[in-house]
Amino acid sequence: MTSAKDRLAHLLHLPDKRSAQPTKEQKRAYIQELSQSPLSFKINVFFEAIKSIFLYGISIGLICMALAAGIGAGYFAALMKSEPIPSYQVLKQQLDNTDQAAGLYFAKNNKFGAIKTDLIRTPININEMSPYLKDAIVATEDEDFYKHDGVVPKALLRAVISDVTGFGSQTGGSTLTQQLIKMQVLTSQVTFKRKATEVLLALRVDKYFTKKEILQDYLNVATLGRNNKGQNIAGVQEAALGLFGKNAKDLSLAEAAYIAGLPQSPSVYTPYDQDGTLKDPEYLKYGLDRKNTVLFRMYRDDRITKAEYKAAKKVDLTKEFQPKADPAETTKSYGYVYNLLETQATDIMAKQLAKEANVSTAKLNKDPNLYKQYETQATELLSTKGYQIHSTIDQEIYDAMQGVVHQQGATFGRTYTDTVTDEETGLQKTVSSPVQNGSVLLDNRTGKVISFVGGRDFSLKQTNYMLTKRSPGSTIKPLLVYGPAIDQKLIGSKTMLADFKTNFKDYAPTDYGGTIQNKFIPADEALAQSLNIPTVNLYNALKNTTDPSKYMSKMGINLTADEYSQLGISLGGTSDGVSVLEQASAFSTFADQGEHTDAYVIEKITDPAGNAVYQHHAKKKRVFSKATSYIMNQMLAGVLTDGTATSIYDQLYFNTNNLVGKTGTSNDNRDIWFIGSTPGITLASWMGYDSTGRNLTDNSSQINERYWSKLANSVYQINPSLMRLEDDHEKPSTVTSSKVLKLTGQLPGTVSINGSSQNLNGSTVTSLYNNWTPKATSYEFGIGGSARNYETFWNHYLGYNNGYGSITYSTADELNPTSGYSSRRSGTAATTTNNYTANTTGTAATTGTTTGTNYTANTNPTDTETTN
Structure with missing residues (x-):
């Protein structure tokens, strides 16, 4: 017979192998018996249940x-799965x-320098360090370093729990080994993956090294504040020299303890300010107190005796700190290359860091403060992680081009002397202002x-004029006007463009020198001679056919809708301008069969082990x-054979087929350009003054072309294969050739002139088209021109001597008879806005002071392209 206790245990499902599953009747009996049991029995049952x-x-x-540990281990394993x-x-x-x-690095792995940093260190063997330091x-x-x-x-477990639960710190306490990994291998980003990688590498380092x-x-490598020259220092040797003027092996116990206390917070505990002066006593006490903490821990760990501890605490280190000194001056070799690579590498790394943090490039570009945050991180990486920045710059060619500019610079034009205010001292000083030059050599196919x-x-001047924005002058014509017009099947190479006096509301362009040709001119000739009125007429018609800006944006040039709405943009009249690099890159599109590849200067960035952290694609x-x-390309060849750059041919050493x-020239010769391409390379050169109020001379185009030729010759002499001179421009099957009338640029046909039908025949020329053929000649056969202009043409065709084709000059009063203002250039056109004279005789006339490297430019100029 079972006891009430046994029966109750069975009822409550307590472990009892003798019991069987009770019935409902048994449960009622057990409960009744329980109600009659003594109090002590009930208490025993309660504790059994608890x-x-x-x-x-x-x-x-x-x-x-166990589940959490498994999840943590699995999470760790998943993160580390792809980690090499x-x-x-x-x-x-x-x-x-x-x-x-x-x-x-230059191309071909030629190192020339390193990112500038004031962090200095001198590595030494551990045997050259004081035992006190260690x-x-x-x-x-x-x-527990040795254990x-x-x-x-426990630190790893804490990090896992912190990341999974969201509570606590992710960093945890790091060992010396982990700190070394953090300083030498990883970034300072606080993410669980970085912490997990740190742990993995720390285990491996401890396995590999003693x-x-x-x-x-x-x-x-530990960062240890500043020295008496205000420089950031790392490593105990530089700390010993910079703080106490002695080698690390000669440090006293108190000195060693002071240095050992610095890693926890170098900026707080260092005894020196940024300029190398000793801090005030109230701030020095933080480092001195930290020194005493270090001494106590050494005493607690039986590394020093009590007597040594007390003696070292009494040492007055303020008497041993070194007095302020000036750092040695350093020179920066290849300054333009250095600045370019540093800027672009920082930008690349900032965007990569943002991407790792799931911040889009678009968001980064819109928020200057956010960009500054990642830029700062990128600067730290490039200064502390031993990366290698490999550029596309060919050192031998670069040196040769610098030699040309130094040799030819004196021929560019007059050097002025200006008085300016020194930004650092606030005092007046005199500086030289010579004609500046920015040039670039690009590989057409790769963009390098x-x-x-x-x-x-x-x-003299650290501004990189390859990157400054200036008026592009007539170099914009093939990119914005003629190329898109051919692509849109608006014109063929011999389509006639009107060059007559015209006035688009308040904008009245002329050709160079205020001239007007008073005739219809073939498109290829208008481009070769860089005539302005035909170009404006064509751009005006093109805007009614397509949006020309889409072509420019594909080539990396982004201007505003307002700029594109102005007819003067077709002659280079931009608000801010275009850089030499941008313009050359866009121009290279023609040489690469209509495909554009963005220009770039950094090939890759690698870590100290040679692994690519960035690779350009x-x-x-x-x-x-x-x-x-x-x-x-056929039309642009005419610029050199019959146009504005014929002088170049006689100055080149290589095959120019x-x-x-x-060429390109802005208002009053303020900007002078020449861009030339072979099948392999594009070489662009710009000349001009910093000051927007200073102009070059009328022969500056010839000076620039001579300079460009010498640059091209220097490239050819070093590496002729770059130019791919023997690669002919292969004619695609989609190019249509038609014999058109030389007079009209259209096929022979019948035209009604003054009520009489005329069958048009005569001299023909070959015109090229983008997969279409022209129609028979009609009365209005060209682009641009008024009814009166066509009447003049046809009457001239019938034999009337009516001045057709006679060059005339337009004056400001003719174009703007009510303006009351004279033009800036004698015999040229001018328009008036808000009671001041706006020059319209050239591209992008600057009308104000410069801001940074951008220049305010007239958006409706008349290009002052020279004709040789």
């Missing part, structure tokens, strides 16, 4: 902990690397910048059809 619940709780807790496991050699190279500033660092930063395997397990080796590397000229003299965009590009180009 015990069971507690055991169940422990079991569930253990299961949950570095070899011993790779890790050794990274940990031993004390040249932490990013190295700068003991102080271990006692302060990682007391653990690179990480402390504790002595790890400690040596740490003591050589092979070489460039940033300016006349980096020591060229992307091509179809801008013009192959037929359009072929026709444009496949050379094409375009």
